[in-house]
Every structure is written in C-alpha cells, then in structure tokens.
Amino acid sequence: MPEAVISARNLRKTYAVKGKPEFVAVDDLTFDVAPGESFGLLGPNGAGKSTTMKMIGAVSTRTDGDLSILGLDPNQYGPEIRSRLGVVPQADNLDAELNVRENLYMYGRYFGFSGADCRRKAEELLAFAQLEDKAKAKVDHLSGGMKRRLTIARGLINDPRILLLDEPTTGLDPQARHVLWDRLFRLKERGTTLVLTTHYMDEAEQLCDRLIVVDKGKIMAEGSPASLIREYSSREVLEVRFGSDKNSEIAEHLQGVGDRVDVLPDRILIYTNDGDAALNRIVELGHHPLTSLVRRSSLEDVFLRLTGRSLIE
Template sequence: MSEAAAPMIAAHALRKTYGALVAVDGIDFAVHRGEAFGVLGANGAGKSSTMRMLACVSPITGGTLRILGRDAATDGAAIRARLGVVPQDDTVDTDLTVRENLLIYGRYFGIPWKVLRRRSDELLDFARLREKAGESVAALSGGMRRRLTIARALINEPDIVLLDEPTTGLDPQARHLLWERLFQLKQDGVTLLLTTHYMDEAEQLCDRLVVMDAGRIVAEGTPAGLIERYTTREVLELRFAAHEKQTMVEKAQGLVGRVEELPDRLLLYTGDGEATLTAVHARGVRPVTALVRRSTLEDVFLTLTGRTLVD
C-alpha cells in the first residue's frame, strides 16, 4: 500500500490496562488522510486512555498502533514531532503574550525564528487573534484561549491534530467559531481526531466516528449511517401534566416499536412523526405539548450506551 493510501492511524486489538483495570479492551479502527474522525463515549468509556496512546504519551499495553506509518510503541518521539495536540484543559502560559505563546512553543520543535514569526502571523489570523497578539493571555476570554490553544497546536504544521473535548465550557458563539476553524483545517487536508460530549458537534465535524462503551467500540460509521442503523427517522416527544402522565403513557403503548418513558416526557421512535401524532390523538391521548423532530446522534448514543450516569 502506498504512503498516500495507507491510514494515518491504524489500531488493531489495541489495549490499555492499569493493573486490574481494563481501560481500552482490544479496539480496532483506522483514520485516513484528511478525515475528521470522532471518538464518542461516556465518562470512563476509554476515550482519554485512547487519546493518550494516540498522542504517544502513554504506552500501549497490547495490540498494535501505527501512526503516520510508524510504530507508536517504538517511534513515539518521531510521531509526536508530526502531531498537534489540543488537550481538554488549556495549557497556554498566562504570563506570556498571545504571540509569545506561539513563538516559544514553536522553539520546542526546533523551528527557526524567521519561520516561527511567519507561522505565528498566519496562525494569529487563522485564530482571529491578530488584534490580541501583544496582550497577556490572562486577559483573554475562554473562547480566545481555546482558539490560541488550537493555533499553538498547529505551529509545527502537523499531519494529524488530536483534539480532546475542544469546545467544552464555551458559549454557543465561541463553539461555532471554533467549528469554523476546525472545518477550515479539514478543508486544508489536515487529519483531525477528536473526542466530544456534544453530539451536534460530532454530527457537524466528523466524517466518521466510533462510539465507545466500557473500553470497547460498540458502533462505527458516518453520523448519518449510524442514525439510520440504530434509530428511526423521527422522534415524537409528548409531554403530559403530572397527574395524567401514567394514563396517557398506557394509551400510547404499542403505537410504535420503541417507546421510551422519561420523567418529563414520552419518546416515540417512528418513521413518520406526524402520522404517529395523528394516531396518538385517535386514541384519546392529549399531550400538553407534542414535538416531531428528526433523530439525532444523541438518540444513537443513548440507545447504545444507556441513560444511566457513569462516574
């Protein structure tokens, strides 16, 4: 297989254990050049352990992991030189200016000052931080710091960028601006691998993704493909007054193949939400509110991993 056709990342039977704890339990996946690949999972599913192995900062316990054609078990330093890493928590230096963060981080890669100055200017424009270049990082908003963290991860012109929960804690405007920056990277041919708790983010950014549960991959595919495979085209959400709920729930049973009862509403998974709502009314069911929506990746995620909180 040519270098261009070979996967940028190839994991086979990949395992990570911490004593008796199995964090990653024999997973297989491949990420191709220019692809945005997502890793979804609840807390404790094995996402962070997987990301640390991909970043070559945590040794694999078993299986194989090849990144950029190299063996992660033996060529970690060479792989790290070609990676960009955006950790879950921002690690920019608050005692330095925005530009200094880029310049000094770039020196760790041995990049000449002349090249660094040019790249820092390009990345300040990319991150929309040019006007903040001379300001202390301590004065930046959370969204600006996150954009700086991503810009800093690009200073070595990496082949792969690993992003761990890139927009956690940001307001909607900052999230959407970051999505624009990440989409631009993908358009430029950079390979992205990200973890996220935001299902809408995964639908927006990811070409393909895997869902992890208890250290294993339980589903893999495109967002649209997973929705088609694991849930219905639409979901009818019905809300009732508290004193009527149980009676109405009993009347609605059997209308569709899958009905899910939640504390505040009833979910009916259906191929045609409006037709199902008509059938609901025909049975004398009168919800306080009724909403027909398309199925989402969140429906898939909860179907595969459940609604029980995992600590």
C-alpha cells in the same frame, strides 16, 4: 481506502487497582483513520476516549494490541510521532505569563524552529485563529472561545499531519462553538487529518466524516453520522412530556404508536418516520402531553438505542 495514518488492532489499556480487579479503560478497539479524514470518538465521560487519545498521541503506552501512527509504533517511537502531531488538550494549558503572540512563538521554539520561522508561523496562525487584534493581550484577558482558538493555533505550529482534539468545545457558548467549528472546517479543507473526542452529538455530526461510538471502553458502532442514524434510529423522534410521575405509566399505553418507545426521567421518546402523525395518534388515544416536540433523529438517539442511556448521563 488510502493507507491509514492511524491503525489500531485490539487496542487495550488497563490499570492496576489495589485490592481490586484491574480496571479496563480501553477494551479491544479496532479502527483505521485515513489521511485527511475527520474521525471522531463519540461517547460519554469515562468511555475511554481520552485514554485512547493519549495512546495515539504517544504519551501513554498501550497494555495490549497493535497501534501504528504514521507507520510507527508509539511505544517505540514516541518522540518521532509527537513531533509530527498537533495536540489540543481537553483543558487549555496556555502560558498565562505570556501574551497571545508569545505563546505561539515560544511553542514553536520547543520544536527547534528558528526565531524568524516562529515569528512567521505565529503571524500566520494569529490570522487563522482570528486573533490578530489580541496578539499582545495576556491569556487571562481572553474569552473561553478565544483561548480554544489559540490552543488550536498553537497545536498547528509544527504543521502537523494529524491534529488531535480532546473535547474541543466543552464549556463554550453556542456562538464560540460555531466559530471554532469554522476553523476546524478550514483545516479539513487543507487536508489535515482530524481526530476528535466529543460527547456532543451535534459536534460529531458537524465535524466527523466517520466515527466510532464508544461506551465502557468498547466500540458499539462505527460509520458516518448519517449511516449510523439510518441504521439505528428512525427518521424522526417525537418527544412528549406528561410529568415525571406519569411518563412511565402513560408510556405503557403508547406501545405501537411508533417503531420504538423509550422512557427517560423527564420525557418519552417515540421513534417514527412521521412525528406529527404519531402525536395525532397519541391525542386520539386520549392522552394530552404537557409539551411535545418533533425533531429529526440524532446520534444521541443512536447511543440511547445501543446502550440504553444518554450521552450526557
């Protein structure tokens, strides 16, 4: 692998809590991110993803371990690192008093670019974000998807080597998410290193070359989405529902139908290489589900296997 642009070794972040043991937000994470890679941190809310991003972004110091960003220690070279990063925070923090073009222009001025350079960059990024026709619109008049595209465009104003995206599509409708994914694919094609946090398994599968699955501050697994699914799940999953008050009871009679049976509050998951055959077997046993669905395995199933709970709990 080429020399890593991000390298973490036993990265740790703790917080003092009065009258209680210290809270461990990030617990000995070790990983590398290669130039041009799209790298993800997948996990539920509270897993330590955003805390890790803050340390990578040189806005929060680590408690212990080693961290190198573009060959520099963020605890010592924060300003130098921040000048070479692009950041898309979880919540859009655009300036509502300015229009779309002015948001880009003013952000460029913060980096010390000349007015002419800021105007040129703003026009390029308006085109990239497909916001040319909204250039004079105030931020409050934009849809959620447009605001996210503008926030990403703003994060690119300094031509960053690494773009950090914290939950980039939270709250967006499916169409807006796909438009945003297209913009991120284009950045990957240009060779920009992407680092994103997400609790959406489909987003991680679509965007990430490689990822770490994080829970309670620890790495549970690491690899490409496809390799993790192969290692920790089956080819297909059969979802059946018998009613919330019956699922647990009937699940006891379904052991051996597939490779593994998991009971969730609203459904039973049966992991198997042939979902249709598993469904036929259930019916042969005299059980008739209210609903059934055969689907391919996903990273959600990987997380459930590793932690015993859902990503969206």
